[in-house]
Amino acid sequence: MMVKISPSEITPEHVFLNRRQFMQGAGIAAGALALAACAPTRPPAASAQVEAPPPIDLPPALAYVEPYASATTDELSDPLNSYKDITNYNNYYEFSTDKQEVARLSQDFVTRPWEVQVGGLVNNPKTFDVDDLIKTFPQEERIYRLRCVEAWSMVIPWVGFTLAGLLKEVDPKSEAKYVKFTTIVRPEQMPGQNGRILPWPYVEGLRVDEAMNELAILATGMYGKLLVPANGAPLRLVVPWKYGFKSIKGIVQIDLVDEMPTSTWMAAAPHEYGFYANVNPDVDHPRWSQASERRIGENGRRDTLPFNGYADEVAHLYDGLDLQANF
Amino acid sequence: MAAIIAYIRREWLWLLTHVLSLALVAPLVWDWWTDNLSPNPITDFTLATGSAAIVTLLASLAVTPVNTITGWRAVVGLRKTLGLYAFSYATLHFLVFVGLDYGFSLKYILADGLPTKQYVVVGFLALLILLPLAITSTKGWQKRLGRTWKKLHRWVYAAGILAVVHYLWVGKVIFGKPVVYTIILALLLTARIPVVRSRLVQFRNRLRGQRRPTPPRRASRAINAEGMP
Numbered sequence: 050m051m052v053k054i055s056p057s058e059i060t061p062e063h064v065f066l067n068r069r070q071f072m073q074g075a076g077i078a079a080g081a082l083a084l085a086a087c088a089p090t091r092p093p094a095a096s097a098q099v100e101a102p103p104p105i106d107l108p109p110a111l112a113y114v115e116p117y118a119s120a121t122t123d124e125l126s127d128p129l130n131s132y133k134d135i136t137n138y139n140n141y142y143e144f145s146t147d148k149q150e151v152a153r154l155s156q157d158f159v160t161r162p163w164e165v166q167v168g169g170l171v172n173n174p175k176t177f178d179v180d181d182l183i184k185t186f187p188q189e190e191r192i193y194r195l196r197c198v199e200a201w202s203m204v205i206p207w208v209g210f211t212l213a214g215l216l217k218e219v220d221p222k223s224e225a226k227y228v229k230f231t232t233i234v235r236p237e238q239m240p241g242q243n244g245r246i247l248p249w250p251y252v253e254g255l256r257v258d259e260a261m262n263e264l265a266i267l268a269t270g271m272y273g274k275l276l277v278p279a280n281g282a283p284l285r286l287v288v289p290w291k292y293g294f295k296s297i298k299g300i301v302q303i304d305l306v307d308e309m310p311t312s313t314w315m316a317a318a319p320h321e322y323g324f325y326a327n328v329n330p331d332v333d334h335p336r337w338s339q340a341s342e343r344r345i346g347e348n349g350r351r352d353t354l355p356f357n358g359y360a361d362e363v364a365h366l367y368d369g370l371d372l373q374a375n376f
Numbered sequence: 377m378a379a380i381i382a383y384i385r386r387e388w389l390w391l392l393t394h395v396l397s398l399a400l401v402a403p404l405v406w407d408w409w410t411d412n413l414s415p416n417p418i419t420d421f422t423l424a425t426g427s428a429a430i431v432t433l434l435a436s437l438a439v440t441p442v443n444t445i446t447g448w449r450a451v452v453g454l455r456k457t458l459g460l461y462a463f464s465y466a467t468l469h470f471l472v473f474v475g476l477d478y479g480f481s482l483k484y485i486l487a488d489g490l491p492t493k494q495y496v497v498v499g500f501l502a503l504l505i506l507l508p509l510a511i512t513s514t515k516g517w518q519k520r521l522g523r524t525w526k527k528l529h530r531w532v533y534a535a536g537i538l539a540v541v542h543y544l545w546v547g548k549v550i551f552g553k554p555v556v557y558t559i560i561l562a563l564l565l566t567a568r569i570p571v572v573r574s575r576l577v578q579f580r581n582r583l584r585g586q587r588r589p590t591p592p593r594r595a596s597r598a599i600n601a602e603g604m605p
Binding site: 072130134137138140146148161182198199201246247269317330333336337338339341345348349350352360 | 414415418419433476477478479481484487488489490495542545546547548549551569
């Protein structure tokens with residue numbers, strides 16, 4: 050199909066060349082990453098003109114102009130989903146129940162300034178500016194599978210930092226047993242919050258030991274760039290061994306608590322959604338099945354893996370727990 | 377040319393029914409044609425065909441109440457067309473689910489326990505009910521079956537209820553289109569309760585009465601409509 054391109058839309062040659070050099074540099078960096086946790090090359094300044102100026106001097110892992118990942122597949126050799134697919138197919142009921150509408154409805158969502166209160170049963174409660182979180186905690190790429198409870202999945206190169214790092218900073222008290230996360234309430238910018246599809250604000254929770262697991266991260270970016278609102282900007286949880294709805298977006302509050310928080314989906318449908326929501330092909334959702342899934346970009350189905358393929362890292366957290374009862 | 381215009385004038389309602397019924401999946405076909413499908417096109421196909429099946433089924437169930445309320449005789453002929461669209465879309469929906477989504481893989485169909493899933497069972501039952509209705513929708517079968525035909529085709533009410541329940545059970549939250557369809561179906565079925573029906577007829581006659589003098593053509597239409605099943 051022919052598309053008319055106005056002259057102003059054509060990339061100037063010096064930018065184009067710089068991009069090529071950058072991509073070559075990125076390739077070298079990707080190779081180097083296999084050997085050491087080397088910071089990828091900063092993109093040349095010339096190509097930065099296509100983007101709004103970054104709010105802060107971004108760490109290397111987030112400073113890419115074009116979508117960038119250090120690898121083309123996850124550790125199971127399955128390809129990453131495209132930047133376009135990841136940013137245009139989102140469950141984010143604060144904006145819309147239509148997965149394809151979220152990107153459009155969220156594009157003007159204001160993510161700066163943004164404060165995150167971390168408190169509750171901690172010795173060192175603190176309110177962080179999200180840009181301070183980005184600067185303070187080392188930002189690293191994590192390529193994770195995301196398995197939605199609706200039985201579709203993606204492979205996503207997140208950028209973020211470990212939740213454990215943040216929790217150590219605030220120093221949980223010994224009586225803290227759970228971590229409760231809360232999404233922002235801003236109905237004037239989040240049209241879905243004007244309806245009562247779910248009780249707002251969206252709340253999620255983890256056991257402290259789950260939260261301290263090395264896999265649990267707070268994501269600030271994706272594909273080497275800052276998160277877009279549709280993916281939960283500026284800060285979201287990513288717990289890849291659980292169904293996607295556990296990975297709460299647009300976080301403004303993190304509290305350490307002694308009792309199991311009631312998550313939004315538990316409140317909405319207690320017989321259908323439990324606190325744990327671990328990906329488990331042997332435990333069906335009461336109405337639909339969970340044994341198989343469709344990877345976005347593929348036709349047909351594939352097996353859903355226990356703990357979404359992260360059993361080695363997380364299965365021990367649930368030793369002695371009846372997973373059929375604690376779904 | 378004149379013949380075409382005359383044809384359109386004569387058959388406009390029937391043509392419009394076809395255009396609107398096909399338009400239900402037109403956005404999806406357009407997206408496919410222009411390579412603008414969503415990242416999850418199989419789910420789009422499933423949703424679009426399922427939704428089209430329910431809409432056409434509800435439309436076919438709306439024919440009798442519309443006739444009761446308005447006395448408009450011409451709509452009665454649309455019931456069969458709409459019903460056949462409903463059956464076609466439901467069949468397509470089933471094929472997309474089993475074929476495109478599950479790749480006819482018995483392994484995954486059984487692993488996912490589909491034959492025991494409530495939403496699958498009710499949806500499949502609705503399709504099974506529509507099958508004999510579609511087969512016997514011809515004039516020939518109508519004559520052959522006589523009084524039994526009417527009894528048989530009353531099963532469409534069950535198909536409507538099952539289809540709507542199927543849609544309600546698929547969603548994560550009870551919200552939006554499934555709820556709207558449920559309300560519409562409830563109204564359409566209520567309009568068939570004899571007491572309600574006779575009230576509707578009375579209401580229509582009263583409207584006619586107020587607009588006296590009634591043109592004789594209209595009056596004869598109304599009388600015709602009384603004899604409708």
